[in-house]
Amino acid sequence: MGITNDRGRYYWVKRVPKRFQGIVLGADGKPVSQVRVALHTDSETEARRKAAQVEAQRMAEWAALAAGDTAAARVHYEAACQIAAAHGFTYVPMGKLTGGDIDELLSRVMALAGRNPGPESREVARAVLGAVPEVMPTLPEMLTEYCDLTATRHIRKSEMQKRKWRLPRDRAVKHFLEVAAPKGKDGLPVPMRVDEISRSDALKFRDWWSVRVQKGMQAGSANKDFGHLSEMFSTWTELKRVDLANPFTKLRLEGDTEKTVPAFSRNWVANKILEPGALDDLNSEAVDVLLMMVNTGLRPSEITDAPLYDFCTDAEIPFHRVAPNGRQLKVQHTRRDIPLLGVSLDAAKRIVARGGIQKYHDKAGSWSNLVNKYLKNNGLKETPDHTAYSLRHYVENALLAAGVDDRVRADILGHKYKRPSYSDGGYLAGRREALQKIAL
Incomplete structure (x- = not known):
């Protein structure tokens, strides 16, 4: 990222990264190799602050364009969320916007007014107005995002401690998919998107664990799976601002006795x-x-x-x-x-x-x-x-x-x-x- 001063006014200037070349277009509709944006200030300090914001917006917009070309729906949706956030809005699907508070919709439309037409502006409009299809991650992808979102919990952990912390959560996801997910041609579970997981799926998982406990498994093992899945789901939906009901609540199996380790004499x-x-x-x-x-x-x-x-x-x-x-x-x-x-x-x-x-x-x-x-x-x-x-x-x-x-x-x-x-x-x-x- 760079800024330049032209006759007392500052501009943000950036060479288009190779991965975005050919999709970033100029005013004439032709690909450009460098982009320049007026920052509308004569203060270098303010220019640097604004330049950082412009950089974040443009990189998100270009990522959305690239994702659209490759039909990477999930990446495209994530990029749309980033674009909306860069413009001061939480991504909300268009159906919810048009059926909700009219003032919220008007504020988004007004924020888009005056933008020059072009591919970048269209992507911004689609993001701010919620026109990009909402694509949820699979359960394993949600686990990865959950780990990233909670990274500060583990700053003081050693690498071994981090692996030991992640292991039971990976195991809970694996167990659930083996029970509830559809099977592919190879007979292996096909990861479910989080919005596809129903309460019935969760109860099916509870039933599976109930049978195992009746055959001698510890109920504590089942409850750990339930607890990990529920906490991951609730934390992810909260921090990603996703409106989904948690299907993994209140699954706990009762009747387990805590096994204690006795002392040697x-x-x-x-x-x-x-x-x-x-x-x-x-x-x-x-x-x-x-x-x-x-x-x-x-x-x-x-x-x-x-x-x-x-x-x-x-x-x-x-x-x-x-x-x-x-x-x-x-x-x-x-x-x-x-x-x-x-x-x-x-x-x-x-x-x-x-x-x-x-x-x-x-x-x-x-x-x-x-x-x-x-x-x-x-x-x-x-x-x-x-x-x-x-x-x-x-x-x-x-x-x-x-x-x-x-x-x-x-x-x-x-x-x-x-x-x-x-x-x-x-x-x-x-x-x-x-x-x-x-x-x-």
């Missing part, structure tokens, strides 16, 4: 998991992550995703730092420092000696799958419901049994608690004193 941890040789067939890094949990109650990801410098084993009071470090913490109060003692300190020192977490960095899920399988195959699960995460619950129970103050327990485990902010460093000694009561 102290006897089991001391005499089974820490029995000499019990973990010998597990790789050393996986073992040390597990052992770091024993006296800290740390979440696996708080260990696997930590950089080397968060393993502060040489400090006066050795500790492990839980900090964002390029990833999003579960909640802000999980940021904390945890003293290291006993087998957990020994494990942290071995991790440091190896140069930090290598094999399972940013792969807490892979670590959990491996360790849980190992515990199962080697008789190290106290009950079938116990998992590696049961160590975190063990620490919580052990601290409670030792009479540790609830505020200190919350500090150690990263639970929410209304507490004062410490600045003298004494909190670390207090946490160490509490953990010494249960350390193995």
